[in-house]
Amino acid sequence: MHITKSEDGKQLIIGGLGETELEMLHGVREAADPTACPEAERRLFPEPIADADERDFDAIADWKEFVVPDLRSQFDDALDQLDRDVAHAQQVRKLPMKRFEIELQAEHAELWYSALNQARLVLQEKYKLPSDNTGLSLEDLFAKGQWRAYFQSRFYAEIQCWLLEAGLTDDL
Amino acid sequence: MTETKNKVKRKTDTSIYRAGQILAAANPDTEVLDAPATDTATTTEEDTPWNVLVFNDPVNLMPYVTMVFQKVFGYSESKATQMMLDVHQKGKCVVWSGEREKAEFYVQQLQGYQLQATMKKA
CATH class of the missing domain: 3.30.1390.10 (Ribosomal protein L7/L12, C-terminal domain/Adaptor protein ClpS)
Structure with missing residues (x-):
């Protein structure tokens, strides 16, 4: 798998995707859903004020009324864009080794990054994934039922690294 | 980049906590002078x-x-x-x-x- 940039810099092409990888990209929205996981919900929408006292209660209520829905909508927009781009994946090689390619506008890179990040944050909270590879064993991942979420999260992180290198920081 | 805007629409404006305004609200007949900027005797919420x-x-x-x-x-x-x-x-x-x-x-x-x-x- 690889990400390349078009000559004019306006498109990013994610190429060499296998069926499993494409399936994981189709699964970003589901992975990013914090429903039924309060820890994930709290991680995506943290309290705005630490050590709040009663003078802050109105501000926190306002935050939940106005800011959180705005953030939720912003996050949903990112997931929508990723879904639209993934839905247009092109099959570029047939059996026995199917390969797919996704073309996205470079300006969508930030939305993709956000969508993948949401998925990783939720997976992290839902499955309590190991935070680094130190002492990581496949047996542990299987035993704890974490292996699928772990590889999914690692795959999304790889794409995020490529997105960062491919142009997310271009406008700095 | 998608620009986001701060959409906090505070129901309770923190500026209400300004000492002068609270005093004025309590007694509309009282003339309130702005405290000098160097007066730090009273620390307000806004400060x-x-x-x-x-x-x-x-x-x-x-x-x-x-x-x-x-x-x-x-x-x-x-x-x-x-x-x-x-x-x-x-x-x-x-x-x-x-x-x-x-x-x-x-x-x-x-x-x-x-x-x-x-x-x-x-």
């Missing part, structure tokens, strides 16, 4: 500076966190990198301090980038 804190998490990639600090605060790459390393190594970092309204704006921006950000009275 209290707020810190914007970012906490470490195992998900956000280090170059991304640096990029977010540059985008949100306009920090140089070296300053943003140092703050990112503080977050990573110490578990949290005060990334900005100042008035409450701006702190709220920055927390919203940082949470929009999915950093674990909050604000706290300094």
